[in-house]
Amino acid sequence: MDFLRPASWEEALAAKAEHPTAVPIAGGTDVMVEINFDHRRPEYLLDLTRVGDLYEWEVGEDSVRLGASVPYTRIMENLRAELPGLALASHTVASPQIRNRGGVGGNLGTASPAGDAHPALLAAGAEVEAESVRGSRRIPIDAFYTGVKRNALAADELIRAVHINKADGPQQFSKVGTRNAMVIAVCAFGLALHPGTRTVRTGIGSAAPTPVRATVAEEFLGAALDEGGFWDSGRIIPPSVARQFAELCSAACNPIDDVRGTAGYRRHAVGVMARRTLMWTWESYRGTDRATEGAA
Amino acid sequence: MRVNFTVNGRPQEADDVWEGESLLYVLRERLGLPGSKNACEQGECGSCTVRLDGVPVCSCLVAAGQVEGREVVTVEGLAEYAQQRSRGTGACGTSLDEARWWSAQGTDSGTGEGTELAPVQQAFIDAGAVQCGFCTPGLLVAADEMLERNPNPTDADIREALSGNLCRCTGYEKIMDAVRLAAARQGEAV
Numbered sequence A: 001m002d003f004l005r006p007a008s009w010e011e012a013l014a015a016k017a018e019h020p021t022a023v024p025i026a027g028g029t030d031v032m033v034e035i036n037f038d039h040r041r042p043e044y045l046l047d048l049t050r051v052g053d054l055y056e057w058e059v060g061e062d063s064v065r066l067g068a069s070v071p072y073t074r075i076m077e078n079l080r081a082e083l084p085g086l087a088l089a090s091h092t093v094a095s096p097q098i099r100n101r102g103g104v105g106g107n108l109g110t111a112s113p114a115g116d117a118h119p120a121l122l123a124a125g126a127e128v129e130a131e132s133v134r135g136s137r138r139i140p141i142d143a144f145y146t147g148v149k150r151n152a153l154a155a156d157e158l159i160r161a162v163h164i165n166k167a168d169g170p171q172q173f174s175k176v177g178t179r180n181a182m183v184i185a186v187c188a189f190g191l192a193l194h195p196g197t198r199t200v201r202t203g204i205g206s207a208a209p210t211p212v213r214a215t216v217a218e219e220f221l222g223a224a225l226d227e228g229g230f231w232d233s234g235r236i237i238p239p240s241v242a243r244q245f246a247e248l249c250s251a252a253c254n255p256i257d258d259v260r261g262t263a264g265y266r267r268h269a270v271g272v273m274a275r276r277t278l279m280w281t282w283e284s285y286r287g288t289d290r291a292t293e294g295a296a
Numbered sequence B: 001m002r003v004n005f006t007v008n009g010r011p012q013e014a015d016d017v018w019e020g021e022s023l024l025y026v027l028r029e030r031l032g033l034p035g036s037k038n039a040c041e042q043g044e045c046g047s048c049t050v051r052l053d054g055v056p057v058c059s060c061l062v063a064a065g066q067v068e069g070r071e072v073v074t075v076e077g078l079a080e081y082a083q084q085r086s087r088g089t090g091a092c093g094t095s096l097d098e099a100r101w102w103s104a105q106g107t108d109s110g111t112g113e114g115t116e117l118a119p120v121q122q123a124f125i126d127a128g129a130v131q132c133g134f135c136t137p138g139l140l141v142a143a144d145e146m147l148e149r150n151p152n153p154t155d156a157d158i159r160e161a162l163s164g165n166l167c168r169c170t171g172y173e174k175i176m177d178a179v180r181l182a183a184a185r186q187g188e189a190v
């Protein structure tokens, strides 16, 4: 094994071009487990912890450019206002020690269906900035997850940053597990209201081979809210609408039975989380965001 | 490969390090610092917790090559670390920069002997928070870091800060007592 230690982003890209099989290592919270248990013996480890750019973020007009290695702890502390869904999801990852090291770039690199960042990224709307010596491109988050633990990166590409749309309305994240800390999601759900475009976006974790959006449910709810004038009136969402939204979210799942839960349980739990997160976000939309319009 | 880094304030050099080796392995097997424990090697138990440039991490998940040029504090150096901190700024919290100018003095960083215990260590003894002791080093490092950041923690703060550290013996109540005690004593000392 060789340990490559690039001191800059350019050096990292050059190293990845020269050794496409090199395994990047950032926080190491996925990679080191595999090495410790002999599940992986890469020829090259490509250490990214010396590339300072990857630990920085910029808050722009409409989006946040989040460096690939910014640890979850930093996201929770600094980006709660701009990225509430991702900040909530970050807080549910593992433990303080893991959150001090791991970040969204590693979560995307692993592309596990259970990764907690994914539902939040899908719901907010995001693009992955991938770069190689050949150039840079932006991969829409919907096109990033290509299979179980597979992603759209080419062999010579590295993730430089993730561009995440700033919240234009309330966002929520919910996760089912056996305890609060240190738990891989049985399933997870992210929801973002986008009052600006009068749309709703979702993200489902651990209930399909990849993280997915419940697009049919989004369209149904978007149309129901629009046609009923709910965005303007801020009225309470009728139970029938919430129920159908929940059912459509369940239907978007394609889960398996495994040690953490059965497919049937996952489908059910995603529906429950969909209804709850809808209620939470809508309450907050009615309350704080449109306080002056005096909802019903 | 060779790795140079600072442990408990002293420069250390580890030779013949395998590229896939963890910081935990280097500390225990190459530098003779067995205080950090190995109970899972997968980030689940926290018994290997050390501070890397001031930040609590699981040393079993840090690749040895990643610590080149960096500063590590293990449980063996905790007493001195805490002492330097209280000298520097009063017992009440230390910024990372202040923590960094800390440097070791003439004690044995191999055993931690020759220094008074850190307040959090004494509190674990006084509160009876140690049974088999395997989880204790990681808990001490994590608890000490929390008390540095947050001198007046609520029970929820303590539970959150220690949520990455498993204990199979105590049932955690005595550990909670110990951290509350350390916080209270820290408050009195100011």
Ligand SMILES: Cc1cc2nc3c(=O)[nH]c(=O)nc-3n(C[C@H](O)[C@H](O)[C@H](O)COP(=O)(O)OP(=O)(O)OC[C@H]3O[C@@H](n4cnc5c(N)ncnc54)[C@H](O)[C@@H]3O)c2cc1C
Pocket: A023, A024, A025, A026, A027, A028, A029, A030, A031, A032, A033, A048, A068, A069, A092, A093, A094, A095, A098, A101, A102, A103, A104, A105, A106, A107, A108, A109, A110, A114, A115, A116, A117, A157, A158, A159, A160, A182, A183, A184, A185, B042, B043, B044
């Ligand atoms: C005890 C424990 C509990 C955990 N709990 C959770 C949890 O609750 N929720 C959750 O989502 N995850 C959890 N994880 C998994 C892990 O912490 C996350 O996936 C984390 O986001 C990984 O980030 P990292 O920087 O540590 O990645 P690394 O381990 O460094 O890398 C992970 C993968 O991404 C690749 N990679 C890293 N950076 C880049 C880059 N810039 N460009 C291209 N590829 C890159 C690596 O090659 C590797 O394949 C847990 C892990 C442990 C050990």
Ligand code: FES
Pocket: B037, B038, B039, B040, B041, B042, B043, B044, B045, B046, B047, B048, B049, B058, B059, B060, B061
């Ligand atoms: S040995 Fe590192 S967390 Fe258990």
Ligand code: FES
Pocket: B129, B130, B131, B132, B133, B134, B135, B136, B166, B167, B168, B169, B170
């Ligand atoms: S005292 Fe035995 S594991 Fe905690």
